[in-house]
Amino acid sequence: MTKEMQDLSKCAVHTITTKPWSIETAIDKYASMGIGGITVWRDTLTGRDPVLIGQQIKDAGMEAVALVRGGFFTYTSADEQAKAFADNRLAIMEAEAVGAPMVVLVCGAHPGQRLEESRNQIREGIEAVLPHAEAAGVTLAIEPLHPMYADDRSAINTMKSANEMAEYFHSPYVGIAVDVYHLWWDPDLEQEIMRCGKNGNLTAFHVCDWRTPTTDFLLDRGLMGEGCIDIPKIRGWVEKAGFKGFNEVEIFSKTRWEGDQDQWLKEIADAYLKSV
Amino acid sequence: MTKEMQDLSKCAVHTITTKPWSIETAIDKYASMGIGGITVWRDTLTGRDPVLIGQQIKDAGMEAVALVRGGFFTYTSADEQAKAFADNRLAIMEAEAVGAPMVVLVCGAHPGQRLEESRNQIREGIEAVLPHAEAAGVTLAIEPLHPMYADDRSAINTMKSANEMAEYFHSPYVGIAVDVYHLWWDPDLEQEIMRCGKNGNLTAFHVCDWRTPTTDFLLDRGLMGEGCIDIPKIRGWVEKAGFKGFNEVEIFSKTRWEGDQDQWLKEIADAYLKSV
Numbered sequence: 001m002t003k004e005m006q007d008l009s010k011c012a013v014h015t016i017t018t019k020p021w022s023i024e025t026a027i028d029k030y031a032s033m034g035i036g037g038i039t040v041w042r043d044t045l046t047g048r049d050p051v052l053i054g055q056q057i058k059d060a061g062m063e064a065v066a067l068v069r070g071g072f073f074t075y076t077s078a079d080e081q082a083k084a085f086a087d088n089r090l091a092i093m094e095a096e097a098v099g100a101p102m103v104v105l106v107c108g109a110h111p112g113q114r115l116e117e118s119r120n121q122i123r124e125g126i127e128a129v130l131p132h133a134e135a136a137g138v139t140l141a142i143e144p145l146h147p148m149y150a151d152d153r154s155a156i157n158t159m160k161s162a163n164e165m166a167e168y169f170h171s172p173y174v175g176i177a178v179d180v181y182h183l184w185w186d187p188d189l190e191q192e193i194m195r196c197g198k199n200g201n202l203t204a205f206h207v208c209d210w211r212t213p214t215t216d217f218l219l220d221r222g223l224m225g226e227g228c229i230d231i232p233k234i235r236g237w238v239e240k241a242g243f244k245g246f247n248e249v250e251i252f253s254k255t256r257w258e259g260d261q262d263q264w265l266k267e268i269a270d271a272y273l274k275s276v
Numbered sequence: 277m278t279k280e281m282q283d284l285s286k287c288a289v290h291t292i293t294t295k296p297w298s299i300e301t302a303i304d305k306y307a308s309m310g311i312g313g314i315t316v317w318r319d320t321l322t323g324r325d326p327v328l329i330g331q332q333i334k335d336a337g338m339e340a341v342a343l344v345r346g347g348f349f350t351y352t353s354a355d356e357q358a359k360a361f362a363d364n365r366l367a368i369m370e371a372e373a374v375g376a377p378m379v380v381l382v383c384g385a386h387p388g389q390r391l392e393e394s395r396n397q398i399r400e401g402i403e404a405v406l407p408h409a410e411a412a413g414v415t416l417a418i419e420p421l422h423p424m425y426a427d428d429r430s431a432i433n434t435m436k437s438a439n440e441m442a443e444y445f446h447s448p449y450v451g452i453a454v455d456v457y458h459l460w461w462d463p464d465l466e467q468e469i470m471r472c473g474k475n476g477n478l479t480a481f482h483v484c485d486w487r488t489p490t491t492d493f494l495l496d497r498g499l500m501g502e503g504c505i506d507i508p509k510i511r512g513w514v515e516k517a518g519f520k521g522f523n524e525v526e527i528f529s530k531t532r533w534e535g536d537q538d539q540w541l542k543e544i545a546d547a548y549l550k551s552v
Contacts, residue, residue, distance in 0.1 A: 111488040111504040115461065148424045150461035151488045151504045157461050185391065185426035185433050212387040212427045214493060228387040228427045 011272050012037025012065040012246035014206075015044045018265060019257045023053055029262070031060035033269055037246040039066045040098055042091065050097035057099065065246045066141065066177075066204060067095035071105035073125025074118045074155070081121075084108075088129040096136040102203060103133070104141045104177050109155040118155035123168060133173045141203045142166055143177040148217060159183055159192035166201040175203030178238055179250065181210060181221060184229040190237050197241025205238050207231050207276050208251045219254040223267060225275030235276060247276050287548050288313025288341040288522035290482075291320045294541060295533045299329055305538070307336035309545055313522040315342045316374055318367065326373035333375065341522045342417065342453075342480060343371035347381035349401025350394045350431070357397075360384070364405040372412040378479060379409070380417045380453050385431040394431035399444060409449045417479045418442055419453040424493060435459055435468035442477040451479030454514055455526065457486060457497060460505040466513050473517025481514050483507050483552050484527045495530040499543060501551030511552060523552050 004010045013035055015026050023044035030038055038057055045053060057064050070091035075081040088103075095103045107122045109115065126140060133140050144162040145154035156162050162176045176196050183189055196202045209227030214220050224231055235247065249268055256264050280286045289311055291302050299320035306314055314333055321329060333340045346367035351357040364379075371379045383398045385391065402416060409416050420438040421430035432438050438452045452472050459465055472478045485503030490496050500507055511523065525544055532540050 114506065115463070146423065147461040148422065148490075151486055151490075158463070161463055185423040187391070187434070187437055210427055214424075214427075217490065217493075230390065 005276070006273070008034045008269060008272060009036040010246055011035050011269070012039050012063075012248040013265075013268065014039040014068060014248060014250040015041045016068070017249055017251045017268065018261050020261055023048065024056065027056050027060050027062065029265055031062055033265060035062065035269070037063045037065040037248070039068055039248050039250070040064060040100060041068045042094060045094060045098070050094050054097060054099035063246070064098050064100040065248060066102040066104050067091060067098060067100045068104045069106050070103045070140070071154075072108040073122045074108035074110050074113065075121060076110060076113070084125055085128050088125065089132050092129065092132050092136050092138050095138045101137070102139045102141050102175070104143050104204065106143060106145065107154045107156050109150055109152055111151045115150060115155040119161075119165070122155060123165065126165070126169065126174065130169065130171060130173060134171070139173050139175045139203055141175045141177040143179060144182055146182040158186055159189060159196060163192055163195050163199070163201065166196070167199055172200070174201070176201045177204035177206060178202065178234075179206035180229050180231055180234050181206070181208050184210065184234065189234070193234075193237045193241050197238075197243060202238065202241055202243045204245060204248060205235065205243055206248045206250045207235075208249065216254065219252045221251045221253055223251060223256075224249070224271040231276050247272070281552065282549070284310045284545060284548065285312040286522055287311050287545070288315050288339075288524040289541075289544065290315040290344060290524060290526040291317045292344070293525055293527045293544065294537050296537055299324065300332065303332050303336050303338065305541055307338050309541060311338065311545070313339045313341040313524070315344055315524050315526070316340060316376060317344045318370060321370060321374070326370050330373060330375035339522070340374050340376040341524060342378040342380050343367060343374060343376045344380045345382050346379045346416065347430075348384040349398045350384035350386050350389065351397060352386060352389070360401055361404050364401065365408050368405065368408050368412050368414050371414045377413070378415045378417050378451070380419050380480065382419060382421065383430045383432050385426055385428055387427045391426060391431040395437075395441070398431060399441065402441070402445065402450065406445065406447060406449060410447070415449050415451045415479055417451045417453040419455060420458055422458040434462055435465060435472060439468055439471050439475070439477065442472070443475055448476070450477070452477045453480035453482060454478065454510075455482035456505050456507055456510050457482070457484050460486065460510065465510070469510075469513045469517050473514075473519060478514065478517055478519045480521060480524060481511070481519055482524045482526045483511075484525065492530065495528045497527045497529055499527060499532075500525070500547040507552050523548070
């Protein structure tokens, strides 16, 4: 185990993981635990000045790792397309303001629209907002989503597919977010992670676990160690591929959100040290 | 549209699709509708002589397309392994007795066991029972399952993975069951279906649909046409790859099982003619 994995300096937590907390509370609690990074979900910024929130994160001794989320580039009308572009430009501005170097993209899909067509629209969408990302110094991180989200969340469902998209742009401002929840089952995962790193596209690493049984398509993710994903193995691949960033904990769990959040954060920290 | 797709002669229905019905009722109802094939789930044979059921299927003018299901070859003890072998030998005998030329395999997975290891155990399992399948003239059809079932149902989650397994055996008694529900999202599906046909391994084609939202991991499959899967496109690929067998309707739906089964079967027949 590397020295960094013995403390929480390389651990980041997504604000959605402790959804009941405000961003101010999350910053205080994470920092007091020694967690090094925070990934900011946009809903937490409502009614706040993102520049001030960014300053609070710095003052607490943490880094803003990413802003979540942009994307949803697929459309069935010109109006929808224009709205998607505008929302992504806004996300890039928010990321810059909060001091996060990256916007995570959930790329989008439309039930009944061919996935190939959705991928064309995603490519158009990234192309349209990439100049804004470059100007802001913010990387757009394509997150391949589990195939069970191919109907209405993302038409990019494997590392191979994400690699192809990122390689099309070949830009320092387009990257890929590897999330073990979405990708753990893929027999080609190791080789596609290596390809991703080799091409300089590996920009984020997300952890959580897959519970058996999983009872909800969205809100039943597991804490690291309580499911079937071999997270250290995948972390090993990601690091072998050259990744040196944060290990971001992103857990949507209705059950956990209903419990005591201080206790939950303690469990997250323990699980991070034991099972990531 | 080919002439065969204008009637139900190439349509088969899995008995699980009309779960409330006994096998005898299913045979009568399917046959009176003009449905050409029936795929027999093993639970319907409880307390019956499979040879007599097979005769009833023939007398009704139908074909027994497959027996469902064998597999679950993964194990964590020698005892579990022995039980899996025994159960698969039994499935092969039941298929032969009922006159079905094929056993569909849900191959198995164990939470926490590496998928590579599970695939090794699956290979061992098929190897162990293949002589029985050959002797009975029954084909073992590997069914790749959706990645959302990789924790505890199957470590074979793509056509590529199924192709690799089938090609390892290179036997007329090992094939692959293509189910649109499990595979529709895969960007490599067309090429892997062609590879499958070219190698003589394409032995079954299952249809249903993916609902948005899907509310249950197992029991919320959709009727053809009520979801996002382009079934005719995939059927086109399968036929281009040389498949000439039945289009098998396999739908697990708690909601549909609670309704009137005669009405449900009519809807299935209509949906088959319109959306397969």
